[in-house]
């Protein structure tokens with residue numbers, strides 16, 4: 199067992215792309231934790247999709263052996279945390295398992311919205327914080343400017359900050375020394391009854407559920423029986439070990455250590471993050487638990503080919519095994535047939551799950567308009583949570599509707615501030631604060647989540663040429679004048695396109711929607727009216743004129759194989775369409791029609 203004084207547990211907090219994963223790689227490499235030949239970029243990002251998009255989704259852990267300049271051997275446990283706003287809850291919970299943080303700031307960029315959000319999680323968890331200014335190899339690097347910002351905006355001392363290039367390796371030794379010198383050692387009592395924190399869990403197809411634990415007191419050994427306090431279940435521990443970063447068995451884990459256990463647990467849902475683990479016959483005071491992550495964005499997923507519904511069910515079941523924050527229930531839509539109504543932590547989470555279903559399970563999907571949860575209060579005094587605009591009751595029975603609001607923090611260079619304020623105003627935002635740090639403005643807005651879930655982030659990036667950063671947290675539910683807007687194509691309601699909108703914006707939205715649909719729906723042999731309506735009242739209308747589309751007309755030369763190729767291509771195109779009454783609507787219409795270009 200390792201002496202407490204020779205353990206350091208830490209995480210790295212940073213804004214996306216500021217170099218957190220690269221720094222972690224460099225720390226791993228320079229301590230020979232991984233043999234040179236096995237080193238690949240971004241060791242800790244294990245999922246395919248993470249590697250492709252270059253973002254960290256799941257928190258990961260690695261144990262590093264480091265011999266400090268004083269000649270003593272230390273064990274450093276790094277818990278890597280995701281940087282994207284959808285996964286903020288993972289950041290806050292993994293912070294509770296460690297005592298310190300490296301705050302990585304890109305010295306060519308400065309403090310960004312998620313730098314702030316993430317460092318506040320670290321401060322909340324009482325961490326000692328070492329600032330690390332990265333990318334000093336780049337000409338635009340300005341370490342003293344960033345130091346000033348860290349002191350002004352975050353309010354922490356930057357005098358001990360380390361200038362680093364995770365790319366060239368400069369400053370890496372200083373970083374390792376600072377971890378040992380400035381971050382506190384964990385505390386704990388080896389003779390007390392076992393008390394461990396369940397930090398994270400995930401599903402492995404060979405080993406079942408793997409549980410990441412932080413030992414607070416006592417010792418954990420292989421073969422022991424442990425109890426999870428939240429659900430009072432007993433498990434027989436069949437493996438314990440640490441991550442180097444591959445799983446490496448150990449004999450025991452003591453106070454301050456971070457490692458894993460497996461115990462033939464079948465589903466991630468049987469483990470609760472933040473739970474307290476002890477021995478079967480022991481009693482300990484439970485640790486303060488974490489809030490379970492709540493889905494906030496809902497949408498329907500339907501197979502394009504309705505014969506694949508059972509395959510979709512299987513895919514969703516499998517994905518849910520490994521992701522307790524993702525919820526789903528069966529849904530049937532008049533237009534789309536059978537599918538699932540799914541809940542996600544945010545839009546990135548939605549995209550990740552959708553991509554995985556399409557890619558790993560080879561099922562083409564129709565994704566309906568993302569929606570938030572509304573509180574609907576009826577005239578008879580009852581109320582319920584509305585997850586799907588299609589379930590909206592007749593407005594005459596509704597007393598009022600409340601929607602979720604968020605607190606959004608946006609950091610942006612001065613010259614783009616006007617555009618940002620306009621965008622927030624357009625999305626029904628209420629300005630709460632506007633401050634400056636050097637040539638950067640920080641705007642705090644109260645915004646309806648509904649106006650943000652769809653394409654706010656894309657718009658923000660495009661109006662600021664990518665310079666703005668954005669972070670949000672849920673605030674409260676408030677009443678507003680909200681209505682359901684339905685869309686009718688050829689007089690048939692297309693429930694998958696219905697959405698909740700603010701009454702004052704319904705006409706503009708409706709008009710934009712029908713104009714878009716007119717471009718997205720191919721012409722048919724007959725005239726097709728496209729309408730947006732509130733209740734029985736049509737608020738916008740377009741008509742798609744009739745046309746006979748002869749795809750082979752271009753092939754005047756009598757080349758039969760060319761003709762057949764074209765017809766085949768058209769047939770393949772058909773597969774991506776859905777029939778609504780007599781009208782074929784292409785799959786991409788469902789998403790494109792909802793994107794609002796201002």
Ligand SMILES: Nc1nc2c(ncn2[C@@H]2O[C@H](COP(=O)(O)OP(=O)(O)OP(=O)(O)O)[C@@H](O)[C@H]2O)c(=O)[nH]1
Pocket residue numbers: 212213214215216217218219220221252253254280281282332333334335336362363364365366
């Ligand atoms: N020039 C230079 N580039 C760097 C340095 N550190 C990281 N980068 C580059 O910056 C980009 C982002 O680095 P990542 O390590 O993926 O950033 P991250 O913060 O882990 O991003 P997420 O995992 O998505 O949160 C990559 O293209 C890196 O190669 C550095 O010190 N110098």
